Amino acid sequence: MAETTAQQTVEIGYGGTERLVMNMGPQHPSAHGVFRAILTLEGETVVAVDAVIGYLHRCHEKLAENLTYVQYPSIASKTDYVSAMTAELAYVAAVEKVGKIDVPKRAQQLRVLVAELQRIASHCLWLGTWCMDMGGALGGGATIFLYAIRERELVLDLFESLTGARLLYGFHQVGGVRYDVPAGWAERCRQTIDLIGRRVDEYEAMLEDNPFFLVRTQGVGVISRELAQDVGVCGPLIRGSGIPYDVRRTEPYSSYQDFDFKVPVETAGDCFARYRVRMVEFRESIKIVRQALDGLAEGPISSRPGVKSVGQVRIPKGEGYTRIEGARGEVGCYLVADGGAKPYRLKWRGASFSNLAVLPYIIPGHKIADVVAIMGSVDPVFGEVDR
Amino acid sequence: MSPLVYHALVGFVVLNAVIGMVTYVTLLERKFAARMQSRIGPYYVGWPHGWLQPIADALKLMMKEDIVPRAADRWVYNLAPLAFLVPCILVFATIPFAPGLGVADLNIGVLFFLAVSALEIVGLFMGGWGSNNKYALLSAMRAVNQIISYDLPFIFAALVPVVLAGSLQLSVIVEAQRAMYGAFVFYPVLGQLAFVAFLVATLAAENRVPFDILEAESELVAGFRVEYSGMKFALIQLGEYAHMIATSFLGALLFLGGWLGPGPAWMGPVWFLLKAVVVFLVVTWVRWSFVRIRVDQILAISWKLLLPATLVLLMATALVVALRSTGGA
Amino acid sequence: MARKGASFLGETWQLIGAVGRAMGMTFRNFFRRPVTLQYPTVKRVYPDRFRGILALTYDHDTGEENCIGCRLCEFICPPQVIKVEMLKAEKRNWAKTFTLELYSCEFCELCVQVCPTDAIIMLKTFDLATADRREMLLDKDRLHALGLEHPASWATGNRLRDMQAPPKAVKTEAKVEAGGKAEAKEPAE
Numbered sequence: 065m066a067e068t069t070a071q072q073t074v075e076i077g078y079g080g081t082e083r084l085v086m087n088m089g090p091q092h093p094s095a096h097g098v099f100r101a102i103l104t105l106e107g108e109t110v111v112a113v114d115a116v117i118g119y120l121h122r123c124h125e126k127l128a129e130n131l132t133y134v135q136y137p138s139i140a141s142k143t144d145y146v147s148a149m150t151a152e153l154a155y156v157a158a159v160e161k162v163g164k165i166d167v168p169k170r171a172q173q174l175r176v177l178v179a180e181l182q183r184i185a186s187h188c189l190w191l192g193t194w195c196m197d198m199g200g201a202l203g204g205g206a207t208i209f210l211y212a213i214r215e216r217e218l219v220l221d222l223f224e225s226l227t228g229a230r231l232l233y234g235f236h237q238v239g240g241v242r243y244d245v246p247a248g249w250a251e252r253c254r255q256t257i258d259l260i261g262r263r264v265d266e267y268e269a270m271l272e273d274n275p276f277f278l279v280r281t282q283g284v285g286v287i288s289r290e291l292a293q294d295v296g297v298c299g300p301l302i303r304g305s306g307i308p309y310d311v312r313r314t315e316p317y318s319s320y321q322d323f324d325f326k327v328p329v330e331t332a333g334d335c336f337a338r339y340r341v342r343m344v345e346f347r348e349s350i351k352i353v354r355q356a357l358d359g360l361a362e363g364p365i366s367s368r369p370g371v372k373s374v375g376q377v378r379i380p381k382g383e384g385y386t387r388i389e390g391a392r393g394e395v396g397c398y399l400v401a402d403g404g405a406k407p408y409r410l411k412w413r414g415a416s417f418s419n420l421a422v423l424p425y426i427i428p429g430h431k432i433a434d435v436v437a438i439m440g441s442v443d444p445v446f447g448e449v450d451r
Numbered sequence: 452m453s454p455l456v457y458h459a460l461v462g463f464v465v466l467n468a469v470i471g472m473v474t475y476v477t478l479l480e481r482k483f484a485a486r487m488q489s490r491i492g493p494y495y496v497g498w499p500h501g502w503l504q505p506i507a508d509a510l511k512l513m514m515k516e517d518i519v520p521r522a523a524d525r526w527v528y529n530l531a532p533l534a535f536l537v538p539c540i541l542v543f544a545t546i547p548f549a550p551g552l553g554v555a556d557l558n559i560g561v562l563f564f565l566a567v568s569a570l571e572i573v574g575l576f577m578g579g580w581g582s583n584n585k586y587a588l589l590s591a592m593r594a595v596n597q598i599i600s601y602d603l604p605f606i607f608a609a610l611v612p613v614v615l616a617g618s619l620q621l622s623v624i625v626e627a628q629r630a631m632y633g634a635f636v637f638y639p640v641l642g643q644l645a646f647v648a649f650l651v652a653t654l655a656a657e658n659r660v661p662f663d664i665l666e667a668e669s670e671l672v673a674g675f676r677v678e679y680s681g682m683k684f685a686l687i688q689l690g691e692y693a694h695m696i697a698t699s700f701l702g703a704l705l706f707l708g709g710w711l712g713p714g715p716a717w718m719g720p721v722w723f724l725l726k727a728v729v730v731f732l733v734v735t736w737v738r739w740s741f742v743r744i745r746v747d748q749i750l751a752i753s754w755k756l757l758l759p760a761t762l763v764l765l766m767a768t769a770l771v772v773a774l775r776s777t778g779g780a
Numbered sequence: 781m782a783r784k785g786a787s788f789l790g791e792t793w794q795l796i797g798a799v800g801r802a803m804g805m806t807f808r809n810f811f812r813r814p815v816t817l818q819y820p821t822v823k824r825v826y827p828d829r830f831r832g833i834l835a836l837t838y839d840h841d842t843g844e845e846n847c848i849g850c851r852l853c854e855f856i857c858p859p860q861v862i863k864v865e866m867l868k869a870e871k872r873n874w875a876k877t878f879t880l881e882l883y884s885c886e887f888c889e890l891c892v893q894v895c896p897t898d899a900i901i902m903l904k905t906f907d908l909a910t911a912d913r914r915e916m917l918l919d920k921d922r923l924h925a926l927g928l929e930h931p932a933s934w935a936t937g938n939r940l941r942d943m944q945a946p947p948k949a950v951k952t953e954a955k956v957e958a959g960g961k962a963e964a965k966e967p968a969e
Contacts, residue, residue, distance in 0.1 A: 086585050108589075108746060135858040138888035199660060199742030207739050207806060210488040214815050221827075228831035228902070228933065234888040237944075242893070244943050246828065270805045273798040275791075276661050276741050279748050370941035372894055374856040432589070433745040487806045491816045740806045741799075 082106065088435065090119045096193065096439060097446030101423070103435065110435060113427045115420060120450040128410035133159050133377040136407075138234030143395075143412055144448045145232060146189055149175075149182035150390035151448075152236040154412075157317060157386040158397035159238045163379035170363040171240035172319040177356040178226070178235060179318075179388075180349040181219055181253075184260060186391035187342050187349075188216035191267060194339075194440030198280055198433075208267065215263050218256045225249055238377045240366025250357050257350045264346045271339075281335040285426045285438035288333055295422045298415050299393025300345070301442060304338035306331040311389040318388075322359075325352050335441040342443075375405035392416050392443055414448035458554070462544070465554050469543050473692045474505035476731065483732060484739045512688075515681035520583055523678065527581030532683045535574025536690035538567045542697045547622045549710050549719040560621040561613055564701060565606050568656075571694060572598045578687070579675035590674035593746050598656060600753040605652035607761035611635075611645035612705040614768045625709035634708035641768050646706045648761050653698045654734060655749065657691070661741040662749050696731060703727040828934040831887045832903040834880055835927030836920065845924070846899035849875035853891035853900055861885050878920040883913050895937035903930040 088101040098119035104112040124143055128136050140155040141148035153175055160167060167175075192212030199206065220230045227233045227243050235241055271277045287297065292305040302309050310327040312320045328344035330337035368377060379401040387396040393415030402408040419442050427435055478493060478501060485492030497503025519528060545560040547553035557563050572595060579591020612635045613619055616627035628635050636646045655662040658674075676687050703709060703726035710719030744752075817824050826832075837846050849866030850873070861884045867876035891900050903926065910916060918926070 084585060086589075108593075131858055135856060135890065138886060138890065139858055195742055207484075207488050207809075208742075210490065211809070214489055217815075225827040225829065228827070228829040228889065228935065229887065232886075234890070240944070242940070242944060243829070266805055270740075270802045273794060274741070274802055275795050275798055276744050279744055280742060364945065366944045369944035371856075371890070371944075372896070372941070373852060374894075431745055431747065433743075486814065487810045489809060489812055489815045491814050491818075494818070736803060736806065737799075740802045 083111065086432075090116075096197075096444050097449075099420075099439075099444065099446060099449075101435065101439075103427075103432070105432065108431045110430055110432060111428050113424045113435075115423055117417075117420065117446070117449050120446045122447075122451065124412060124451040125410050128407055130406065132374050132405040133238050133379060133407070134371050134374055134405075137236050137238070138232070141232045141234065142447060143414065143451055144390055144392065144416075144445050146445050146447075147182050147186040147391040148232050149178045149235060150388055150395060152233070153179060153318070154386060154388050154390070154395045154397040155399075155410075156236045156238050157388060158384060158399040158410075159377070159379060159401075159407075161386050162382045162384040162399050162401045163238070163377075165239050166367050167240055167318070168363050168365065168367055169319065169361040171365045171367075173356050173360055174241050174245070174365060175236065175318045176320060176323065177353060177360075178223070178233075178241075180352045180356070181222065181257075183349045183391045184257070184346060184353075185216045185219040185223075187346055188212040188219070188260075190342060190391075190440075190443045192216075194437075194443070195271070197436040197440045198277075208270065211263065211267065215260050218260065222249070222253055222256055225252070237366060237368070237371060239368030240364070242366070244365050245360070250360075253353065253357060257353050261347065261350050264343065268343060278336065280433075280437055281339060281441070282332075284335045284430060284434050285441060286333045287422055287426055289331075291422065291425055292333070295418075295425065297393070297419050297422050299390070299419065300338050300341040301393065301419055301422065303328060304330045304341045305333040311387050311394050315387065317386065323352050323355050325349075335437055338441045378403065378405050379407075387413070390415050390448075392445060392448065393419055395448070412448075412451050414451060416442075416444035416446070416448040420444050420449060462554050465543060466540065469540065469693060469696075470689065472696060473689055474509060476692055476696055477508070477688075478502070478505050479728070479731075480735050483735055487736070487739050509685065512685035513682055515684075517681040517683065518678075520678055523583045524581040527577050528583075528678075529581075529683075531574050531578035531581055532679065532686035532690070533574070534577050535571050536686045536693070538570035538574070539690040539694040539697065542568050543693070543700075545621060546697070546700050546704065547625075547709075548723055549716075550622055550626075552720065553622075556620065556622050558618075558620045561609060561619045561624070561701075561705075564621075564697075565602075565609060568694060568697065569598070569602050571690065574690070575675055578679070582675065582678035584678050586673075587675045587677050590677075594658070594675060596746065597658070597662065597749055597753075600750050601652050601655035601662075601757070604648060604753060604757040604761040605656050607758075607765045608645050608648040608652055609701065609705060610765055611641060611768045614765065614772055615641075617772075621704050621709075625704055625711060628708045629711060633711040634706060636706045641764065641771065642706065644764055645761075645768070646702075648757060648764065649702055649706065650730075650734065650737075651757060652761075653702065654737060655753065657695050657698065657734070659695075659734060660738045661743045663738075663743055695734070696727065699727040699731040699734070702730040826904045830902075830904045830933050831889050831935075832906045832930070832933060833882060833908050833926060834885065834891070834918070834923065835901055835903050835930070835932070836878065836899055836923040837901055837927050837932075838924070845874065846897045847875040847878065848873045848897055848899070849878075850896065852894045852896065856890045856894050858888060858890070859884050859886055862891060875920060878923060880918045880923060882908065882916040882918055889935060889940075892935055892937055893940045898936040898938055901927065901936055902933045903927070904933050905930045 084105045086103045086105055088103055090098040090100045100116035100119070102114040102116065103110050122142075124139070127139060131139060137152045137156055141152045144151040159165070189212065192209035195208035196206055199208070223233060224230050225246055226249060227235050235243060287301060287305045289306045292302045292307060298309070306329060308327055308329045311317070313327055325348045326344070328341045328348070330340050381401060381403045383398070383400040385396060385398040387394050394413070395415050396413030398411040398413070399407055400409040423438070423442070427438055430438070481504075482492040482500070493501025493504035495501065496507045519525065542564045544554040545557050545563050547556045575594045575598070576591045579587040579594065582588075612624055615635060615638065616624040618624060618627070631638055631642075635642045676684060679687060703723060707726040707730070709726070710723045712718060712722035838844060839846050849864055851864045851866065854860075854862045854864045861881040863877070863879045865876040867874040887902070889902060892902055908916060
């Protein structure tokens with residue numbers, strides 16, 4: 065296990081050979097899921113990180129070979145369960161690309177609407193858990209956690225009125241979406257995102273100038289531009305290192321080209337830069353939601369409506385890869401279809417899986433307390449990592 | 452009755468009162484924190500509002516299984532909670548609740564308080580070492596670093612009222628505050644700065660966020676307490692919160708005027724308790740508002756900022772007092 | 781500590797400001813109403829489309845069981861928790877046995893969506909906690925009983941399919957009952 069080429073040992077001139085191998089085990093209050101990091105410590109400084117994943121492997125890709133295109137979207141939401149809408153979208157977008165299925169305009173805009181709302185909810189969770197990791201479950205971190213979860217609950221209430229479920233929706237289907245917007249929902253959505261916009265201002269007031277927060281995050285976990293490109297991180301990590309890569313801009317999908325939004329980029333590459341990127345993404349998502357609500361087109365919500373049988377959707381032979389911008393980065397889905405109702409092969413590209421690869425490069429040299437700050441700013445969800 | 456019996460009785464009463472206060476202060480903190488976090492806190496046990504929650508917690512801890520890790524250093528491990536608790540409770544001996552109402556109003560009260568409260572670090576380190584657990588050991592090492600670094604600013608900040616009053620005896624210090632509108636915190640500049648420094652040093656000496664790196668739940672799970680369960684854990688919790696309110700009492704006595712306040716003489720202890728609760732709530736308020744900072748940053752704050760600042764403050768106070776007594780007002 | 785090039789006093793002032801802002805935020809929150817809902821004394825209002833536990837329905841007019849045992853729900857269920865046996869008869873078919881393993885159910889609502897007769901629906905309750913998992917293996921009688929006990933959620937097979945269908949295919953009664961469209965959909969012609 066120690067022979068991975070990704071390990072890097074930083075010699076810090078400590079002098080001594082007193083090294084302690086500590087396990088930040090799969091069960092840990094701040095492991096963000098099930099993640100094992102074997103840290104080699106010299107005193108308080110981490111000199112090597114050996115990351116062990118796979119504790120949440122649930123055979124998604126094999127499952128997909130046994131479930132039809134109609135059944136799998138509700139399972140797909142369980143890969144990135146914190147940001148379920150984008151996960152489902154990756155799968156159905158891949159199916160539609162391989163099967164050359166059109167998606168009606170209204171469905172595309174609804175997909176954008178829920179994806180951005182989901183991004184807001186996911187970033188709320190990110191902020192809360194990150195501050196909780198840095199501030200303690202019995203401390204100021206928990207305060208921000210509870211505030212962020214309070215706001216996330218509002219978005220989840222919206223989703224509950226829309227689909228009936230709060231976390232794992234089954235909202236997408238091949239050809240469109242399953243649910244349409246109920247009466248009064250648009251108004252409530254506007255009020256909710258106005259409220260969330262104000263609350264995000266409050267969080268920034270609590271954190272932005274706070275020297276305690278700044279000393280924990282500035283200069284910590286710096287991902288240089290070259291490292292970001294070499295290792296292949298995505299999402300807020302790469303945008304925090306100065307590369308303006310956002311799939312919604314480079315390869316617009318699902319009518320994103322019609323929306324006006326900014327892609328935040330920071331150059332510092334440390335935890336604070338990634339925090340700034342995500343805070344701006346909050347605001348931009350709110351903007352996109354408003355645009356989507358204002359410009360919602362009339363029309364059907366699915367081009368393959370009314371699923372009546374399990375094998376209803378058959379995709380001819382072909383293969384294709386789609387990528388979408390999930391809350392954590394680029395989520396990709398590679399599908400090989402063989403003409404039947406089930407895929408021949410499905411490959412998930414999890415955003416967090418690629419993002420975690422950067423840990424052995426940026427953690428050594430920092431203290432233990434920085435490990436949790438860095439992990440929080442990477443924001444992994446292990447459903448995506450282990451699938 | 453003989454003085455020995457009398458003092459033993461008084462000590463016993465105060466001890467029980469302190470333990471009762473400590474348990475209910477946990478409830479106060481939980482409700483206060485809950486309201487700041489948009490939630491309710493303990494509610495159902497002792498419905499409404501969880502009045503029996505601390506009793507339930509205490510009973511639960513008493514009934515839990517006492518686990519001693521096989522590879523732990525038995526004597527060190529078992530004695531650590533006691534070594535931690537005893538100094539924390541012992542400091543209550545010097546605290547007067549009203550003129551003449553206290554276990555022992557020593558003429559070196561402040562010195563005794565500061566010296567004995569620093570002994571808890573021994574118990575803390577014993578707990579961390581004896582647990583035979585890397586997390587606990589790391590926490591104990593950080594604790595030694597932190598508490599030693601912050602004891603000095605704590606002492607200097609606490610010495611400012613001592614210099615202003617001219618005595619180490621706590622009741623004399625309180626009486627001396629009568630001249631200063633009832634509280635040394637009203638002393639121009641020096642009083643406020645010293646109070647702020649005292650609060651910051653209290654936060655650090657109590658291992659409270661933002662200085663709670665040694666029990667950082669999200670990194671070290673529970674710090675030096677991680678291997679303790681049952682009654683030993685209860686003793687450690689008791690010691691922590693006892694120390695917490697002991698320093699709140701000290702803050703109230705030194706800076707906020709103790710039992711001074713409008714009203715009849717019997718209102719004295721009530722004012723005192725209120726002021727101590729105010730200090731406690733301010734510390735709690737800070738605790739629930741900030742993220743914690745790293746241990747090297749904590750040490751940097753102490754040695755590079757707080758220690759020089761409190762030293763300068765103390766010397767300035769001494770200068771002011773000297774000038775006052777020779778010439779001036 | 782934070783901003784580059786700031787003086788000691790500037791930094792101290794910034795520290796005081798930041799501390800004050802953060803503590804002020806928590807203080808303001810002290811006076812906001814808690815968002816806690818004291819379940820189970822207080823239950824929140826579940827939205828119309830809430831996906832709760834499943835149930836079988838009877839026909840509104842005739843009172844007969846709606847389920848015709850077609851097994852479409854069994855085939856579409858991703859975790860395969862539904863098992864149905866059909867009972868053939870002259871006028872229509874019935875379900876001889878219908879078991880649903882609620883402990884493995886995903887609550888994805890696909891079975892509701894495919895049902896041609898609106899037989900299986902979801903309810904606006906989720907509270908079926910038991911100490912014995914066998915009580916969550918719902919058989920046909922239990923499913924029918926649940927359907928009578930609790931309020932039903934809005935979604936039925938026909939309504940869901942109509943919502944997804946293009947506007948000109950919308951049935952008139954579904955449009956009136958649905959309440960599930962934000963903008964009024966005019967028929968295409």
